[in-house]
Amino acid sequence: xxxxxxxxxxxxxxxxxxxxxxxxxxxxxxxxxxxxxxxxxxxxxxxxxxxxxxxxxxxxxxxxxxxxxxxxxxxxxxxxxxxxxxxxxxxxxxxxxxxxxxxxxxxxxxxxxxxxxxxxxxxxxxxxxxxxxxxxxxxxx
Numbered sequence: 058x059x060x061x062x063x064x065x066x067x068x069x070x071x072x073x074x075x076x077x078x079x080x081x082x083x084x085x086x087x088x089x090x091x092x093x094x095x096x097x098x099x100x101x102x103x104x105x106x107x108x109x110x111x112x113x114x115x116x117x118x119x120x121x122x123x124x125x126x127x128x129x130x131x132x133x134x135x136x137x138x139x140x141x142x143x144x145x146x147x148x149x150x151x152x153x154x155x156x157x158x159x160x161x162x163x164x165x166x167x168x169x170x171x172x173x174x175x176x177x178x179x180x181x182x183x184x185x186x187x188x189x190x191x192x193x194x195x196x197x198x
Contacts, residue, residue, distance in 0.1 A: 072155075079138060080147035088138035095134055133157070149191055156188045 082091045133154070140150050162181055165171040173181070 076147055076151035079151065080141050083138050083141035088135055088142045091138045091142075092131065092135045096131065149194075153188055153192055156184055159184060 079091070082094065086094075137150065137154050141147060159181060162173065166173075
């Protein structure tokens, strides 16, 4: 088994658990406060990552891409926390935000010149349908 499959499985478990922590946090503190504590969690990883990472010699462009990635990730987390704080069900909001690869696909096509196979287009379409089904709620009578 290629290592990336194991890493991807670990991500599934960790991000599945984090959805629970996010809802627990959002029901106790504000979305802003929760984002601060999320950032503290990231900062706790920095010493570990620095031991295993070569950071000297990075170009300004590479640093900017990493920083913008972190900024958009943090901003996205803040909006997720705000939706949970506003009463969204974790079982709906967190999986719905997992449709973010659809945005990546839309951006990768023109900017990276990537192409999808028919099967991959089918998967993207199924994800859209699943998101609609997941977020559907009957109006209270």
